[in-house]
Amino acid sequence: MSLSELLRMLVYVVGVMAFVGLNAAYLVLAERKGAGRFQRRPGPTEVGYAGWLQPVADGVKLLCKQLIVPPGADAALFRLAPLLVMIPAMMSLAVIPFSETLVGRNINVGLVFVFAFGAINVMAVMLSGWASRNKYAIISAARVVSQDVAYEIPMLLVVITMLMATGTMNLHEIVQQQAGWFWHWNLFRLDLNPLMPVTFIIFFTCMLAETNRAPFDMAEAESELVAGAFTEYAGMGFGVFFMAEYANIVVGCAMTTLLFLGGWQSPFGVGSGVIWFLLKMYAVVFTVIWVRWTFPRTQFYNLLNLSWKILIPLSLFTLILTAVMMKVLRA
Amino acid sequence: MKKYLKEIGGGFYSLMLGMRVTLAQFFKPTVTVHYPHESLKMTPRFRGHIELVRDPKTGQAMCFACKVCEKACPSDCIIVEGVKKEGEKRKSVTEFKLDFTKCSLCGSCVEACKSNAIQFSKAYNMVSMNKEDFIMNLFQKLESERSADGQATATPPPEQPKSEVP
Amino acid sequence: MSAPEVIPASDKPCETFVLNVGPQHPATHGVLRLKLTMDGEYIMRAEPVCGYIHRMHEKMGENRTWAQFLPNTGRIDYLAAMAYNHAYVAAVERAAKIAVPPRAEYIRVITTELNRISSHLVWFGAFLLDLGGFTPLLYAFDDREQILDMLEAVTGSRLTYCYYRFGGVCNDVDADFIRGCRDFVARLRPRLKMYRTLVTDNIILRKRLEGIGFISQEMCRKYGATGPVIRGSGVAYDVRKIEPYSVYREFDFDIPTFPEGDCMARYLVRMEEMAQSLRIIEQAVDKLPDGPVLSSGVPRVLKPPAGDYCFAVEAARGRFLVRIVSDNKEIPYRVRLRTPCFSNLSLFEEATAGMMLPDALAVLGSLDLVIPDIDR
Numbered sequence: 001m002s003l004s005e006l007l008r009m010l011v012y013v014v015g016v017m018a019f020v021g022l023n024a025a026y027l028v029l030a031e032r033k034g035a036g037r038f039q040r041r042p043g044p045t046e047v048g049y050a051g052w053l054q055p056v057a058d059g060v061k062l063l064c065k066q067l068i069v070p071p072g073a074d075a076a077l078f079r080l081a082p083l084l085v086m087i088p089a090m091m092s093l094a095v096i097p098f099s100e101t102l103v104g105r106n107i108n109v110g111l112v113f114v115f116a117f118g119a120i121n122v123m124a125v126m127l128s129g130w131a132s133r134n135k136y137a138i139i140s141a142a143r144v145v146s147q148d149v150a151y152e153i154p155m156l157l158v159v160i161t162m163l164m165a166t167g168t169m170n171l172h173e174i175v176q177q178q179a180g181w182f183w184h185w186n187l188f189r190l191d192l193n194p195l196m197p198v199t200f201i202i203f204f205t206c207m208l209a210e211t212n213r214a215p216f217d218m219a220e221a222e223s224e225l226v227a228g229a230f231t232e233y234a235g236m237g238f239g240v241f242f243m244a245e246y247a248n249i250v251v252g253c254a255m256t257t258l259l260f261l262g263g264w265q266s267p268f269g270v271g272s273g274v275i276w277f278l279l280k281m282y283a284v285v286f287t288v289i290w291v292r293w294t295f296p297r298t299q300f301y302n303l304l305n306l307s308w309k310i311l312i313p314l315s316l317f318t319l320i321l322t323a324v325m326m327k328v329l330r331a
Numbered sequence: 332m333k334k335y336l337k338e339i340g341g342g343f344y345s346l347m348l349g350m351r352v353t354l355a356q357f358f359k360p361t362v363t364v365h366y367p368h369e370s371l372k373m374t375p376r377f378r379g380h381i382e383l384v385r386d387p388k389t390g391q392a393m394c395f396a397c398k399v400c401e402k403a404c405p406s407d408c409i410i411v412e413g414v415k416k417e418g419e420k421r422k423s424v425t426e427f428k429l430d431f432t433k434c435s436l437c438g439s440c441v442e443a444c445k446s447n448a449i450q451f452s453k454a455y456n457m458v459s460m461n462k463e464d465f466i467m468n469l470f471q472k473l474e475s476e477r478s479a480d481g482q483a484t485a486t487p488p489p490e491q492p493k494s495e496v497p
Numbered sequence: 498m499s500a501p502e503v504i505p506a507s508d509k510p511c512e513t514f515v516l517n518v519g520p521q522h523p524a525t526h527g528v529l530r531l532k533l534t535m536d537g538e539y540i541m542r543a544e545p546v547c548g549y550i551h552r553m554h555e556k557m558g559e560n561r562t563w564a565q566f567l568p569n570t571g572r573i574d575y576l577a578a579m580a581y582n583h584a585y586v587a588a589v590e591r592a593a594k595i596a597v598p599p600r601a602e603y604i605r606v607i608t609t610e611l612n613r614i615s616s617h618l619v620w621f622g623a624f625l626l627d628l629g630g631f632t633p634l635l636y637a638f639d640d641r642e643q644i645l646d647m648l649e650a651v652t653g654s655r656l657t658y659c660y661y662r663f664g665g666v667c668n669d670v671d672a673d674f675i676r677g678c679r680d681f682v683a684r685l686r687p688r689l690k691m692y693r694t695l696v697t698d699n700i701i702l703r704k705r706l707e708g709i710g711f712i713s714q715e716m717c718r719k720y721g722a723t724g725p726v727i728r729g730s731g732v733a734y735d736v737r738k739i740e741p742y743s744v745y746r747e748f749d750f751d752i753p754t755f756p757e758g759d760c761m762a763r764y765l766v767r768m769e770e771m772a773q774s775l776r777i778i779e780q781a782v783d784k785l786p787d788g789p790v791l792s793s794g795v796p797r798v799l800k801p802p803a804g805d806y807c808f809a810v811e812a813a814r815g816r817f818l819v820r821i822v823s824d825n826k827e828i829p830y831r832v833r834l835r836t837p838c839f840s841n842l843s844l845f846e847e848a849t850a851g852m853m854l855p856d857a858l859a860v861l862g863s864l865d866l867v868i869p870d871i872d873r
Contacts, residue, residue, distance in 0.1 A: 038632055039635035135516050136516075139538055214629060221855070222523055295699065295701050297701075298701050298704070299705050299856065299859075
């Protein structure tokens with residue numbers, strides 16, 4: 001391994017960590033501000049100009065707090081869980097291409113890589129619930145497992161659909177195929193699959209469920225389970241979970257952008273670049289926030305019903321449809 | 332099958348309608364009042380803690396220690412003492428204590444007072460770290476106000492306990 | 498986790514555990530404690546434990562004069578203080594044979610109905626909060642703020658009103674209040690439509706509430722449930738219609754009932770009740786007569802003739818009954834308060850057996866409990 005390669009890795013690791021940290025901090029602020037606007041109030045305004053230093057204040061507060069391990073909890077696993085939830089999100093960002101050149105490692109199986117690491121998230125949350133020795137936490141952990149397993153299936157079915165349509169697992173190539181005007185984006189490529197918008201909505205829904213966001217936030221369910229699996233975490237232990245939630249949202253929204261919205265490609269054919277990627281990604285993030293502050297939480301069996309009775313059949317149907325289209329139209 | 336698709340479609344449409352409602356609210360101005368920076372005007376009938384009223388002519392307290400308010404109070408939080416001075420028809424108040432920690436702001440005392448000698452103050456943001464700050468000696472307060480401005484005709488704005496909102 | 502409690506009645510005794518929801522828990526809206534015996538996420542037995550905020554209101558009534566007890570009534574159900582004021586004041590009026598001027602009766606109806614709407618708006622927000630929807634709470638509070646401002650201008654307080662007096666009300670309403678009422682009616686109607694689009698028609702909410710927490714008419718009768726709970730089971734029981742008091746006879750309004758008996762029915766009853774209250778306010782404001790607001794014939798020292806008197810009103814949560822026993826003294830011999838929330842809570846155990854935890858909390862929310870009202 002050459003020195004330049006090592007340097008590149010180092011720069012990228014630092015870059016990703018800074019990106020995740022800043023995103024987590026400022027997405028919390030954006031969420032609070034956004035939630036405020038949806039509810040006709042301004043959100044945090046006191047710290048710094050118009051509340052811009054609120055994340056700093058929050059961070060300092062969390063850092064100053066004692067890390068409590070509840071008596072009788074499995075201390076090792078209890079401390080391990082926040083790391084386990086954070087690392088996969090950071091790993092996924094290593095293969096996500098922000099632009100033509102801005103990518104940590106352009107690997108051929110990027111698509112599989114991201115979803116493989118995404119699955120670790122489930123185990124981490126379950127671990128935190130199990131290790132906390134708390135009844136609310138264990139209920140939450142059980143919910144997370146069945147929820148995420150149920151939603152992994154339609155999500156991966158959608159990914160297979162996209163894989164068939166694009167013919168590659170390389171995220172870079174998937175985006176390159178979507179170059180040109182915005183009707184070249186996969187979302188509008190009705191020639192690949194006439195149900196592409198439906199596929200997009202299924203993917204988006206599954207993404208919400210995978211990141212445990214409202215209306216699928218059964219794991220946290222603050223009015224039922226206090227704070228779910230994170231009930232016993234204090235200080236930065238909780239802070240890391242919080243950051244990981246937003247890091248996962250960023251990864252999910254980035255994947256939505258890459259797969260359906262043309263990644264860094266400009267909608268007008270010219271001027272493609274990282275700015276378009278970020279714009280699209282944050283537009284999706286805004287939608288995630290918007291959904292959260294509009295809907296009540298689903299009930300557990302409704303969530304499973306939605307997955308098994310609606311999303312899985314629909315995604316299977318789109319998968320078959322894509323296969324047929326490929327055979328009939330492109331042959 | 333048709334019912335199944337209709338349910339999905341209808342459900343999705345209802346979700347979209349909900350999102351339209353919140354988006355419409357997103358662009359409307361905020362409705363909140365930012366308390367330490369701006370505060371609402373108290374309505375004339377606002378019931379704060381009670382205070383003694385001064386006679387506009389003499390500047391003395393109107394209260395003549397009839398103790399009706401003391402009897403009317405459901406929480407026993409008022410203590411009134413008065414003496415009958417030489418050459419005066421009525422008693423005059425010498426002590427008027429309000430234990431605001433017990434007061435439930437029901438206003439029975441003001442209503443019971445036949446001579447309108449007590450009124451509600453408009454103080455609503457009273458904060459203190461000290462319980463004793465809320466055992467108010469209203470007569471002393473009135474006297475100190477009286478000595479502060481000799482010939483005032485109207486009751487000056489009520490003085491508030493030491494620490495304001497941080 | 499502590500060692501699982503062994504419950505002999507259970508089939509699988511070793512697999513249950515006890516979950517204490519409350520006294521400090523986001524879903525209990527106060528200091529109610531639910532002792533849930535759970536099998537996984539299924540509730541086998543839900544035992545409400547109350548008494549954490551018992552304040553001896555009934556005993557306090559025996560230790561103060563008739564008028565001195567009045568501020569207490571506003572603090573039993575702090576969200577619907579007007580109706581509670583009304584019940585006590587009317588009971589004493591009945592005992593002491595005090596006539597109330599018509600204007601005062603109309604003002605009582607207007608303020609009680611405004612208070613009912615504000616109470617239902619709090620319930621609406623808090624219920625959605627239980628279900629995980631945060632935004633409707635803020636919208637509901639925005640509307641409620643208008644009511645509180647209006648009532649504050651008239652009564653002098655925002656929540657624990659003590660506005661009614663024996664023989665009328667203590668302050669007359671002004672033109673601002675009347676205009677405010679009309680404006681508010683005009684404002685809330687489109688807002689109710691908005692709530693319908695945002696919340697009621699939402700598929701997530703419907704799936705969450707429909708068919709959940711069935712409460713039969715028999716169960717309501719058995720436990721004495723009243724208010725929106727019994728109307729959500731299809732019984733048109735409303736004190737305002739069944740035993741009309743004050744001037745309710747003169748208004749044209751409906752009693753919304755839904756026969757389904759599930760959480761959705763109770764939800765819809767309350768939403769519809771807000772619309773009906775608006776109708777009452779509209780009519781009462783139009784008909785508001787002139788005249789005094791406080792009867793002049795009320796003695797300073799009230800000594801109702803010896804006897805036993807009752808008065809029931811329809812509070813926001815159901816039938817609130819005051820029973821007073823007088824022995825012709827300045828102080829009541831006995832004040833008995835029949836509060837709706839206690840009866841409504843008592844059916845919780847039966848209604849939630851075998852339910853999942855989030856559903857049980859939805860049922861708890863749909864009962865619209867005010868904890869001080871249970872413990873009083």
